[in-house]
Structure formats: C-alpha cells, structure tokens
Amino acid sequence: MTIKAIGYAASGKHAKLKPMQLERQDPLPNEVQIAVLYCGVCHSDIHQCENDWGNTVYPCMPGHEVVGRVVNKGSLVTKHAIGDLVGVGCMIDSCHECARCLAGDEQYCEGPNSWLATYNGPMKPAKQAKTGENMYGRDNTFGGYSDQIVVREDFVLKISAALPIEAAAPILCAGVTTYSPMKHWGVKAGSKVGVVGFGGLGDMAVKIARAMGAQVTVFTRDKDKVAEAHRLGAKSVVEGDTKAYEALEGHFDFIISTVPEEHEVDPFIPLLRHDGAFVAVGALAPMPRWNHMNVIMGRKTIAGSLIGSIAETQEVLDFCAEHRIAPDIQLIPIQEINEAYKYVKSGDVRFRYVIDAASLAE
Numbered sequence: 217m218t219i220k221a222i223g224y225a226a227s228g229k230h231a232k233l234k235p236m237q238l239e240r241q242d243p244l245p246n247e248v249q250i251a252v253l254y255c256g257v258c259h260s261d262i263h264q265c266e267n268d269w270g271n272t273v274y275p276c277m278p279g280h281e282v283v284g285r286v287v288n289k290g291s292l293v294t295k296h297a298i299g300d301l302v303g304v305g306c307m308i309d310s311c312h313e314c315a316r317c318l319a320g321d322e323q324y325c326e327g328p329n330s331w332l333a334t335y336n337g338p339m340k341p342a343k344q345a346k347t348g349e350n351m352y353g354r355d356n357t358f359g360g361y362s363d364q365i366v367v368r369e370d371f372v373l374k375i376s377a378a379l380p381i382e383a384a385a386p387i388l389c390a391g392v393t394t395y396s397p398m399k400h401w402g403v404k405a406g407s408k409v410g411v412v413g414f415g416g417l418g419d420m421a422v423k424i425a426r427a428m429g430a431q432v433t434v435f436t437r438d439k440d441k442v443a444e445a446h447r448l449g450a451k452s453v454v455e456g457d458t459k460a461y462e463a464l465e466g467h468f469d470f471i472i473s474t475v476p477e478e479h480e481v482d483p484f485i486p487l488l489r490h491d492g493a494f495v496a497v498g499a500l501a502p503m504p505r506w507n508h509m510n511v512i513m514g515r516k517t518i519a520g521s522l523i524g525s526i527a528e529t530q531e532v533l534d535f536c537a538e539h540r541i542a543p544d545i546q547l548i549p550i551q552e553i554n555e556a557y558k559y560v561k562s563g564d565v566r567f568r569y570v571i572d573a574a575s576l577a578e
C-alpha cells in the first residue's frame with residue numbers, strides 16, 4: 217500500500233518550486249508515518265534546488281527541518297506513539313555498522329552509501345547523480361515540503377511540549393549544526409564566541425552560545441541587524457569596521473562562520489586566541505587561502521563541521537526547551553516559497569521562514 221501525499225518540488229536548476237503529487241510507502245515495521253505540521257526553510261534547500269553541490273536529482277523536494285505528528289506506525293516501533301509530536305532533521309538513515317555510526321556520529325557515516333539524506337538522498341556523489349545509479353537501494357528521497365513523511369523510528373526526534381511547535385522546526389538543522397561544533401570545541405561559560413553571518417544558523421548560534429554562558433560577538437554585513445544582535449545579548453560588529461577588528465585581536469576561543477558564499481577567512485585568524493578554532497559550517501564553497509603563519513603562531517585550528525548526530529539533535533532540542541530558546545521565525549504558506557527563497561538569498565529574512573504545512577491543503 218502507498219500513501220498519497222502532496223508537496224512542492226523543483227523540476228530543474230532554474231525552475232520554481234511547484235506542487236507535486238507523490239506516493240510514500242506505508243511504514244515498514246520500524247518506521248513511522250508523520251503528518252507534517254511545519255517545515256523550516258534552510259539555505260541548504262536553495263543550494264540543493266539550484267544544484268550548487270553538483271549532486272541534485274530532480275525533481276527535488278526539499279525540507280529537513282520537519283515537525284509533525286505520528287499518524288501511523290509499524291508493528292515494531294516502540295519509541296513513538298500515534299499522536300506524538302516529533303521531528304525529522306537532515307538524516308533519515310545511515311549504515312549503522314561503520315566506526316562513525318557505532319560511535320554515534322551518523323552524520324559522518326563511512327558506509328558505502330554514507331548517510332541517507334531526508335531529501336535528495338541517497339547522498340550520491342555527482343558521478344552517480346548523473347548516471348542515476350542508486351547505491352542505497354532507495355529512490356531519491358523527498359523531504360518535508362510535503363504533508364506526509366515516513367521515517368525509520370530511530371531517526372525521529374521527540375519535540376518537548378515546552379517548545380513552541382512552529383519554531384521548533386529550525387532547531388532540527390540550524391540548531392544542531394551550530395550546537396554540535398560548539399560542543400565539540402568545548403564552548404562553555406565564559407568562552408568568547410564569534411558568529412559570522414547573522415541568518416538562520418547565526419540566530420541559533422547566538423542563542424545557543426549565550427545559553428551555554430558564552431560571551432558572543434556577531435559579525436554582520438547588515439547595520440539593520442545590529443539592534444537584533446544586542447537584543448539577544450551579543451555585541452555586534454559590522455563587516456569592514458577595521459577598528460572593531462583590531463580591538464578584538466586574540467579575543468575568541470571559537471568563531472563559527474555560517475556565510476553561504478565564499479568569503480575571506482584571513483581577517484578572522486588574528487582574532488583567535490591560542491588554540492582557538494575557526495569553524496566553517498556555511499557554504500561548502502571554496503574558501504580563499506589563508507595566511508598559514510597566522511595559524512601556526514598560536515596553534516590555531518581552521519575546521520569544518522557537518523550538521524550533528526541524532527543524539528545531538530535530541531540534545532539540542534531538549535537544551536532549547538530547557539533554556540526557553542527558539543529560533544525567530546516568519547510563518548509562510550507554501551505558496552510563498554519562491555518569494556521566500558529570494559529573501560533568504562538577499563539576507564532579508566528575520567531569521568527563518570517556516571512553512572505552515574496546512575497550506576498544502578489549499
């Protein structure tokens with residue numbers, strides 16, 4: 217049996233997202249069927265629809281910040297009950313056997329097919345995307361810009377009643393992508409944290425770092441965002457303010473860059489203190505070369521980080537519930553998704569669009 221569903225998908229690199237009928241398989245014994253309530257709009261959705269990473273399989277139905285209710289479940293499901301409020305992030309499966317999976321780091325799965333992405337999965341390298349070869353044994357996955365989704369129970373997260381339902385969705389990607397590296401690089405009370413790019417991920421990075429007790433500085437290109445940074449308890453620096461950069465030399469333990477485009481890393485290296493880390497989560501774009509001497513002096517780290525594990529995703533959801541933090545969102549009907557993409561690309565969204573899935577019925 218199959219489930220009839222509807223969603224929005226892009227049919228090609230420059231195509232607008234349009235309604236698309238699809239059929240989901242009924243849940244297997246270890247899967248749950250979720251009626252989608254809300255889905256966040258991540259900049260990665262735009263990169264993927266526009267084939268920025270060279271691996272997009274069309275039609276592409278994005279959405280990896282999904283919140284909904286369990287409406288059906290397989291016979292072996294024990295973690296979730298019908299009616300539960302649940303979430304789905306960027307992954308819906310992995311190999312479960314490699315060293316990374318056994319260590320609980322499924323996002324770095326070293327199995328032959330890597331992890332299974334919630335949409336545009338399998339994560340096919342560009343070559344396989346071209347040949348259409350399906351290594352994972354599943355067809356291209358369709359994400360949360362739809363009214364129904366079916367997911368293996370251990371990749372489904374619990375959403376605390378303490379979280380505002382519609383604002384919980386972006387925690388599933390923007391939240392965990394900023395939480396995971398902060399945890400890995402030991403951000404704690406008193407740490408000095410810089411956040412470069414104050415968009416969807418930047419908003420969560422500031423809130424999470426503040427809740428961890430860190431002092432936070434926001435680097436933005438946009439003067440209009442300065443007041444918002446202050447509202448969240450951060451200092452802010454507008455790009456190009458050289459005096460402010462000089463005053464921050466040797467200041468930061470950790471800087472996270474959420475910028476979705478190629479950008480200079482060099483100006484940030486002198487701002488790190490001894491053993492400090494500059495971690496890029498944005499873009500997947502090439503970065504200009506940096507001055508190695510500046511990295512060598514002070515044993516600084518320049519690194520990257522990919523989303524977070526399933527355990528970390530649950531941790532950050534619970535962390536946000538406990539600290540009463542949630543993304544700032546703007547709720548939209550799915551019919552406005554193409555305009556929303558334009559605003560995200562121009563940096564004009566405060567700070568995350570969230571699709572109200574009820575609009576799919578209109």
Ligand code: NDP
Nearest residue numbers: 259260413414415416417436437476477497498499522523
């Ligand atoms: P947003 O567009 O919401 O935010 C990015 C912010 O970066 C903008 O608001 C803007 O902030 C700044 N910015 C945009 N363009 C430029 C530019 N050319 N130069 C300098 N700054 C710029 O995107 P998201 O927060 O949703 O995602 C950010 C990036 O992170 C994307 O590339 C996305 O694909 C990636 N990502 C990576 C993940 C991972 O696992 N590593 C997971 C999720 C997302 P301001 O106006 O303050 O300058």
Ligand code: ZN
Nearest residue numbers: 258260389390
């Ligand atoms: Zn995302």
